[in-house]
Structures are given as structure tokens and as C-alpha cells.
Amino acid sequence: MKVVLFADIHANLTAFEAVLADINTCYQPDAMISLGDLIDYGMRSNEIIERIQEVQIPIVANLKGNHEKALVDSDLSHFSSERGRVMSTYTRNHLNQASQNYIKNVMQEPKQTLEIDGNKVLLLHGSIEDPYWGKLTPSKVDDEKYKDYDYVISGHIHQSYKIDVFFKAETPLMRNQKRTTFINPGSVGQPRNHNPYAQYVYMDFQTGEIHFNAVPYDVDAEQVLFPKEIDKFYSERLKFGI
Template sequence: MLLAIFTDIHANRQAFSACLDFARARGAQRMIFLGDYVGYGADPEWTVETVMDLVNDGAVAVRGNHDNAISTPSESMNAEAQAAIEWTRGRLSAAQRRFLSELPMTLQEDDRLYVHSEASSPGRWRYVQSTADAARSIVASDAQITLCGHIHLPSLYSMSAAAKMTSFVPAPGVPVPLLGGRRWLAVLGSVGQPRDRNPAAAFAMLDTETREITYCRVPYDVDAAAQRIRDNGLPLWLADRLMVGR
């Protein structure tokens, strides 16, 4: 089965729409969502409703820290992120807020674990920034492949049977075989707010038959997404950063 895996959409309708179109055009058979549907961007209602519809149609979704913050005011965030969450709370319907609050923190399917941050303590929202971080997440689960987001930077880690770690940033559009003799942690880039100096939206596609993962980059109308943020009175930095991918 060909899975399209998205994370950190952050209410960016233009980016999410472009990624969905890209995935469907390439034969995606199932959608996987790794959290942070809201926050930063200006279209939370549309984004959450779209994810809800896809889940009703067979997609799976887990909760991110921005989703958690909608119903948990104590969630710690920087000033710009907090302003966007407070604005978002007033935009979502009761059903949409309930959907976010009821999402699981992790979900395991066959040999795969889906989580927003990392597997050792999902509710602490720790970033995977090193091979040590990746190893901590890998050994916390019995999954062969863990897929996560949160950091907005794409990378791929693996652990050998002897616990030797490797890491690299896959080239977009180039399938990478997830060899059976290793365990893998795929950190996806962000759909709605990339931070690797490339403004193109990021997601990945995983072929469960061939065990190949392909990291994808999708250009979208960044200007329109940024203008939506400005028009809704959200912090200007949230618009500006989209233009430069940071």
C-alpha cells in the first residue's frame, strides 16, 4: 500500500491542498497524519475539517502539541505561537475541538509507529535533533519504522542490530529502501511551515510493499498563505517566515 504521510500542517490551506493533490496524483492509497493541524496559519477550520473527513474515509491521525494546546492552556509556547493558538480557539467549532482533544498520542499499525514528537515520552514533545535523540525514540518501541514530525526539518535515522546509528537528509523525490536488518526513524519535514530554508511544503510517501520511503517537496502559493496570516491579524513573523522556509 502506498501511504502519504503528513505532519505539521499548521493551518496552511495552500500548502496542505498542494500536498494532497501531489499525493493523490501519485497514487496514494491512504493518508497518515502526524499532528499539528493548527497553529501559526490562518485556516484552522478548513484544515481540521479536511483531516476529519479523511479520517472518516480511512485515514489515521495522531495529536500534536499545537492540537493539544487548544484544550490545554498550560501548554508552553513562544509568544507568536501562543497568539496563534488563542486566535485559533475562537475559530474552531466544538466538534473540531473535540476531535483534536480525542486524538491518540501514538498509533501503531503493522510494523510502523506514528507519533508527533518521539516515542519515548510523546507528551513531553521533545525534538529529534541528533542520533542520540533518534536512538532514544527507536528503542522505546518495538516498531521497525517510526514516523514523526515536530521539528519541521526532514531527516532519516537508522539503527543496526549492533545499535550503530546513521543519519542523513534524503534528497527529495529519491526513494530510500528501509532495509529489514535495521530499525528506522523517519522525521518528516513540515507541510505548512518548513524550517530548512526551503519554502516548499514537505511530506513523505511510504510504499509498504517495497519498503521504500520518498521524501517529497511541493511548491505552493506561499504569498497567498502569508497574506491570509496578515489579513487575520496574526503575528507578521508567522507570514514572513513562510517566504524563506525558516
């Protein structure tokens, strides 16, 4: 199966449209996997939810992220800054009923397991301990909680990576090692790896081929949408990928 992996669109419709155009030009995927945080931080949460429902490529997993979780629970306590709480409140006040219904009734809890081409795949937004808010950074991928999976795919940190970890195992044929591949596709709408381009991954689970993609888009078109009551940090960071 050939799959597109993406995460953290964060209401950035221009970036998502650029990604969809790039997929259409470069690849012919069988399916898509969305790892959460369609909404918030950007100004077009309703439009993103409407657009993702129009995409013709089947979505085989559609996870909630921590921003959807905060909205459903009406809980702002996990945000580390006042500007984040203000932003989440703004998003909640502007979400229409159709968007709220989609989040509550269509999007899935993170920590989903799929079987793809004989591979056991764990899908998270965050980490195995905290599927919403946990941060599965490269320094944490050697945790043996992940060893039973062939692939662990997560989002949330807005930084892309692929790391193979070889856990000890009773497998003489494989030199007593068990490989688990960790993948984070980065962020479509708010990258934080100092690359402002919209980022996603294309993967062939049968061959193991993985392409990391970074697509330019019209950042200005998104920045002009931010109102004065939203901290300018959220619009300015789009220019720098921070």
C-alpha cells in the same frame, strides 16, 4: 501497503491543497497517516479540519500534536515565546465547535503502534519520552527505546529525514543487528529546513521504497490572511522555510 505520511500542516490550506494535488498526480496510495498539528500558526484551522475530512484516501492514523494538546488542555505553558502564546490564543478563539469536537473526539493520542506489511511501526508526534513536545532529532535516534520497532515515524521538528539505525541484537542470521528506520516527513505548512515548499513522504511498506516530496504552492495566498495582531514572523517565515 502504500502510504502517504504528513505532519504539521499548521492551518496552511494552500500548502495542503498543493500536496493533495501532487499525491493525486504522482501516486495511488492505499492510506494516509497524519502525525499531528493540523492547526495553529496559520490562519485556516477550521478549513483544514473540514478539508481533511473530505479526503477520499483512508486515514489509518490521525494523531494529535502539541498544538492540539495545548488547545484541549488550555495550557500555554509549554510555548517558548509570548508570540506563540498569543498565536495559540488567537487560534483557540477562532476555532468553531465542529473543529473542537474533531480534535477532542476523532484525533488520536500520539504514540500509536501499527502493524503494516509485517512491520511494527511506531507513530509519534514528538518522541517516545514525550509524544507531544519531545523532539526526535537525528542526534537522538540511537536510543535503544526504539529498537523493538521496524519503523519510527514522527513529526514536530518540521525537518525531514530518513535514518537507518542498526541496534545490537541476538540475531546471528542478520549479523546480530536489528534495523530500525526513522522517518520524519517534514512539514506541509511550515517547513523549517530552509525549503519553503510543502513537504510530505510517500512510502511503500512492502518494498521499503520512500519518496520525499517538496511541492511549490502560492505562499502569498496564505500570507495575506494574517491579521495585524499576529506577529509578522509567522507569515514571513513561510517564504524562507525557517
